[in-house]
Amino acid sequence: MSKSGEELVRKYTYFDYVTWPSDNPVELIDGVPYAMTPGPSRIHQKISIELVRQISNYLRRKTCEVYAAPFDVRLTGNDEADEEIKNVIQPDISIICNKEKLDDQGCKGAPDLVMEIVSPSSIAMDYIKKLNLYEKYSVREYWIIHPIDKIIMVYTLIENGKYARPEVYQIEEVIKIGIFEDLSISLAEVFGG
Secondary structure, eight states, rough: OOOOOHHSSSSOOOOHHHSSTSSEEEEEEEEEEOOSSOOOOOOHHHHHHHHHHHHHHHHTSOOOOOESSOOOOEOOOOOOOOGGGGOOOOOEEEEEOGGGGGGGGGGESSSSSSEEEOOOGHHHIIIIIHHHHHOOOOOOOOOOOOTTEEEEEEEEETTTTSBEEEEEEEEEEEEEOSSSSEEEEEEEHHHHH
């Protein structure tokens, strides 16, 4: 009896991930390594820095913390040991409110909010693989940020454990971050010249 091609594919874990050279960064999704795109563009960096600035200013003297890539997030269920974890990603921006999820290696468990800044080479990853992964592991809020179109799509987890249809925001709008009662992000500042 022959095995199907899928059965022959090796699944890697966080244990393997930490042994790989850091000069070729990868993310693991369901045990499959995906090469990360080369260094982000200047615009990508500018957007990321502005978002982190606005969020970190808000979070001063609060319990939640914000992290920018490179920052490992190990998505796991049922308290898997590191050597069993098959999902290790580096979101552009992560907000974690449960400090028990933070350790010296990054975050073990689902962040409360994840933001991904789309590049031409990451569209399928951000829209399909990561969207499904973040939903599966109950990331409460997921933002997909389009630097060229200057829009942000916000997916919010609802009662059934699925993401609702995304809210779409344009450059002239302000987004209220759903996981906080009183934090709004000005898109004019995020995408501004």
